[in-house]
Amino acid sequence: MFYRESGDFKKSYAEDSQTFPLKLDRYGYYAILFVAFLVVPFVINDYWASAVLIPFLIWSIASLGLNILTGYCGQVSLGTGGFMAVGAYASYKLMTSFPELNIMIIVLLSGVITAGVGVIFGLPSLRIKGFYLAVATLAAQFFLIWLFNKVPWFYNYSASGQITSPKREMFGFEVTGPSATAEAKYLFILVLVFGLAWMARNLTRGRIGRSWMAIRDMDIAAEIIGVNPLKAKLAAFAVSSFYIGIAGALFFTVYLGAVEVGEAFGILKSFLVLFMIIIGGLGSILGSFIGAAFLVLMPVLLKNVMVGTLGWPIDLAAQTELVIIGFLIMLTLILEPHGVAQLWRFLKQKLRLWPFPH
């Protein structure tokens, strides 16, 4: 009744092929943008920024990246943590070598460097797939972490192997460093998230996205209809690594400010992002955000409820939190094996027909 095409007339091709063809969808999208850009910055504080919104947005970028590779192109990767480390160390080297470079350029360049590294580690995907490819990308994960630990050039020969992000400004507002305000950090990341999600959405709707999906659904058939697997797969690795590299760069520069590679970008991070896209929904932009929200926001929420509101001892709360998250993951996957995004699609279908389903 509320949620249908009828009456929503399209008068041009551009209107007909827009991202959100339904009026209600479109208004919802504008409303979210309005809140994110014009309401949140006025109410945000340090806690909400550092503990909730910034990690959520950064992990959303990472899961968008992995979703392009795994969800759209069907290439399983366990190297996400390693590629994030590439982004982080690239941004560190760029920041310290070229102090006058704008932070936005540094972040984007880190993405480009990571894309290059991603293409190199994507080469095995031309011969192997599935579990075998997962193992090859796992090797990338371990190799990259080892490299950043072993070669002192990457951390500018600091005694501890830690990298620390210096202060950088954007339009006169500090976005990295300890005295950056919550608003500046949030808006800086939000702009990137918006741009990258917009790009991902349009890439996956276009020719290149369709070639990825063709490869994912059946690579031999895709080849027969004229999709070049070399180009498609390597493009997927490049774009995916670009996103993940940006996520890694932001993770280091804006969010944490100081990282050590083994702890911040270990194998657990690769799994975390993989879980995000599986729970959120493979091959869905919205799913990337839902997955990131599920795994980043849920623990914070549970912790605040159990410790803050219920007053449980913190160790009990920490253990219970793991149990609850694990249970919720299983529940979600049993009830909706295609991820939470599928639930949303299903709901939309129902809403279109409601209240006369026949």
Place this chain on the structure above:
Amino acid sequence: MKLKKLAAYAVAATMAASPVLAQLVFPSLSYRTGPFGANGAEVADGFADYMTLLNERDGGIGGVLTNVIECETGYSTEKGVECYEATKGEGALIYQPLSTGMTYQLIPKTAADGIPMLTTGYGRTSVANGAVFPWVFNFPANYWNGASAAVNYMLAENDGSLEGKTVALLYHNSAYGKEPIPTLEALAEMYGFDLTLLPIDSPGQEQKSQWLQIRRESPDYALLWGWGVMNQVAIQEASNIRFPMENFIGVWWSGSENDVIPAGMAADGYKALTFHAVGTDFPMFDDMQKYVVDAGLAAGSGENVGTVLYNRGMYGAMLAAEAAKVAQEMNGVAQIDAAMMRDGLENLVVTDETMAAIGLQGFGPNFEVSCENHGGPGLVAVQQWNAADQKWTIITDFEPTDMEVIQPLIDADSAAYAAENGIEPGCN
């Protein structure tokens, strides 16, 4: 329904009541879960119990109750950030994050927010230079003191010469484990011993290959810079290859009961560094038993009172409490803020009288903090494990370390930090 209402009232009541009460807030970024949880829990218990003791016995510090806000980090820096942001608005006076990685993260943040940080025996060693790091303190001893103390001990055992000896350093492959390397390298050059570096990736359950290498090269000494489960595995592996335990020396974070008990009798003779006493032979512990443990207010089960890590957590709390007292005297107010706390830390003087008044005479070194020296005297002793009695015994005095080697390294590292971050070093 009734219960819900009751709970709502209770929440509302506590929320209404809490801002009225004056409090001294000591956040405790602890970790009771994960691979380092067994160790983290003891330190956190010691910290919380000492603050409880002050509340129960003395009515707080200078008449103001202490409030320990505990926040679980799981030794993860991301959760550490969350905990820091969650607690800093509650009037936090001082942070003691108990993690070198987290310390690195918080050094610039605490300076920007104006909250002091005390990293007793961990963290970034060069914060000892208070001219560059006005908000961070790491008295009474730091990693480089530890490295030097281990070398001094080996020197004493070998009649003052380590020429041609081989030493292997097994370290946690993180900022924490890498800290002692520059000092050990400088000392290796000075005394002519051969240093082998063996990194072990966190959490450190897998170290077969490193021990294979030790077995092959059979170094004269092995040093251990580990934490949590890594220590237990290392000591077990050492006993498996029959490495002589008396030549195996751990830093103070690798010398707790948790680390040696799993290896049983095989761990007998293992040595570790320490900068404070062990056991409960101090009058303060009677009060602790009476006011905290017997009253059922202990943070843990009360069984670990007197263990190495419990004592260290308690010592950290004690230093913070003493600094708070100094700050109260300096400013003539009981309800101090974080900036006053910093001044209190910088003017802290620990003498025999202070320690005796607390009931901890001889527990830790006497020292005086100044702007130039945030690191204390760096006195370190060696303790040895007696597996039959299940007890640590201190086998040397608290001896000075080689500041002539360490001070130039501190100056160089802090100068590099100052240059990187545009800090104008200075004491005023």
